[in-house]
Amino acid sequence: MTKAIWNGVVLADSDKTVVVEGNHYFPPESINRHYFQASETHTVCPWKGVASYYDVAVEGQVNRNAAWYYPDPKPAANNIKGYIAFWKGSK
Numbered sequence: 246m247t248k249a250i251w252n253g254v255v256l257a258d259s260d261k262t263v264v265v266e267g268n269h270y271f272p273p274e275s276i277n278r279h280y281f282q283a284s285e286t287h288t289v290c291p292w293k294g295v296a297s298y299y300d301v302a303v304e305g306q307v308n309r310n311a312a313w314y315y316p317d318p319k320p321a322a323n324n325i326k327g328y329i330a331f332w333k334g335s336k
Contacts, residue, residue, distance in 0.1 A: 280303055295316075
């Protein structure tokens with residue numbers, strides 16, 4: 246079972262993650278949405294497409310743009326459509 250943890254809180258927990266470029270992408274149903282806030286940030290990957298971001302908020306602390314996902318990926322990355330990955334202190 247793979248877990249994403251930040252500030253002692255389990256943000257996501259799944260045995261069905263997909264690893265892409267060293268990042269575990271969690272299925273959308275495996276995240277605890279209580280800790281996620283939509284971000285205005287977007288980035289572009291040449292082969293995956295446009296990524297959207299979430300800020301993660303736990304007990305008053307916010308980790309900006311700590312999670313990202315591809316809502317409409319390019320065909321090569323369709324296997325991670327809607328899956329969420331983490332960085333910036335999340336384990």
